[in-house]
Amino acid sequence: MALVSRREKFFLINGLVCLVQGLEGRCTTVDLRNESCVTGKIEQVDGFMNIVMSEAVFIDTRGAEYPFDSFFIHARNIRYVHIPDELSIVPTIKNQLKKMCPRSARVELDPKKSWKARKLIQRQKETVKEVQQLKKEKEMQQIKGCQDAKNKP
Incomplete structure (x- = not known):
């Protein structure tokens, strides 16, 4: 994961983007603002919560299904990300934060x-x-x- 900017890192650490990043490699559903949804495997989540999904199925407001090999969702179009029941939220967030900020990189106080x-x-x-x-x-x-x-x- 290459961070592009300090702003992106800020959003990763201070928001729930790290929870969505913990879903990488899992199949889930993302509800969009226009009442449609996308179901598929999350491949990548950046610091702004833009999501790239693979093997995705886009379901429009009428219920028609459209399969895609790869599907990009812009962060501003996301309304809700379904978290699988088997996923523990707090440990997932802690693991993601540990990956981003390992203790060895932190400045130890005198x-x-x-x-x-x-x-x-x-x-x-x-x-x-x-x-x-x-x-x-x-x-x-x-x-x-x-x-x-x-x-x-």
């Missing part, structure tokens, strides 16, 4: 914490210690109050 982050963590630890100390003091007061109540006749 594991060293900044001064601000270290200070924040230190302050959080101090707050936790203070809260624990207050809880202990409160428990001691409750225990002392119970003992005083027992000692009074």
